[in-house]
Amino acid sequence: MPGFFTSIFQWIAGLFFSKQAEIAVVGLQASGKTSFVNVITSGQVRTALPLCSEIMALTLGTLLRFPVQWSEDVVPTVAFNFRKIRKGNVTMKIWDVAGTPHLPILPSLVLFAYLATSLCCGQPRFRSMWERYCNGVDAIVFVVDSVDADKFNTARFELHQLLSQPTLTGVPLLVLGNKNDVDGHVSVKELIRSLYVSSTPSSLFEYSSAVVRQLDKISDRPVSCYSCSMKSQHNLDIVLQWLAGRSH
Numbered sequence: 001m002p003g004f005f006t007s008i009f010q011w012i013a014g015l016f017f018s019k020q021a022e023i024a025v026v027g028l029q030a031s032g033k034t035s036f037v038n039v040i041t042s043g044q045v046r047t048a049l050p051l052c053s054e055i056m057a058l059t060l061g062t063l064l065r066f067p068v069q070w071s072e073d074v075v076p077t078v079a080f081n082f083r084k085i086r087k088g089n090v091t092m093k094i095w096d097v098a099g100t101p102h103l104p105i106l107p108s109l110v111l112f113a114y115l116a117t118s119l120c121c122g123q124p125r126f127r128s129m130w131e132r133y134c135n136g137v138d139a140i141v142f143v144v145d146s147v148d149a150d151k152f153n154t155a156r157f158e159l160h161q162l163l164s165q166p167t168l169t170g171v172p173l174l175v176l177g178n179k180n181d182v183d184g185h186v187s188v189k190e191l192i193r194s195l196y197v198s199s200t201p202s203s204l205f206e207y208s209s210a211v212v213r214q215l216d217k218i219s220d221r222p223v224s225c226y227s228c229s230m231k232s233q234h235n236l237d238i239v240l241q242w243l244a245g246r247s248h
């Protein structure tokens, strides 16, 4: 019952002090982006009228405690999903962007021609769509499968490509090392080292000057990195707090 009164208080506070955050979730395919969005939107009640959904979420959601929507059966995202969720007085608009581009035939042909040209020039830019979804957001969430160490190099390359876009200068970055429920996942420290997402002096000491130049693109923004699991919901509370902190 105390949770019920807390929800009422949050709901009333939300009417007067509502904040918003727009977030883009990117990362390689099958890293767990859609699972992340599904899990954090659990318990959301949808109706045609926003106020009804608020009231239903407030009463049913608190009293019945909707289970967290974890499912192994997630289909790969086609292009993107968009979700709008409310946590306390913060409304989050979330872009869940596909790890690989799946486009209709004509754009695919154009993309193929573009990629062929890029490859000839030695600059393969396979996930260039990400920048469009990240442009103008309040935070970028980069999800990594912390078990699949073979893909860390690709993940690092794509992350640094993305963050080097001038339009994304200063946008806060949250790196999630997902699937920490699986044996063999790497620690946060190891993930930070593999992706070069820290510019602390101790880690810089170990890096070459080329890496230090890459780090400059990252360190002009707030960066956090957590190990988490969508399956066990480990660390999701901290992640939600971090996202809420980006609202305005």
Ligand SMILES: Nc1nc2c(ncn2[C@@H]2O[C@H](COP(=O)(O)OP(=O)(O)OP(=O)(O)O)[C@@H](O)[C@H]2O)c(=O)[nH]1
Pocket (backbone or CB within 6 Å): 027, 028, 029, 030, 031, 032, 033, 034, 035, 036, 071, 072, 073, 074, 075, 076, 077, 078, 097, 098, 099, 100, 178, 179, 180, 181, 182, 228, 229, 230, 231, 232
């Ligand atoms: N064990 C475990 N499996 C997970 C976790 N998160 C996601 N998965 C599984 O990883 C697979 C891919 O998850 P998705 O959420 O579809 O990944 P995605 O990043 O959205 O993939 P794309 O849409 O293709 O870019 C699914 O089989 C999920 O069940 C986790 O925390 N632990």
Ligand SMILES: [Mg+2]
Pocket (backbone or CB within 6 Å): 033, 034, 035, 075, 076, 077, 096, 097, 098, 099
């Ligand atoms: Mg997906």
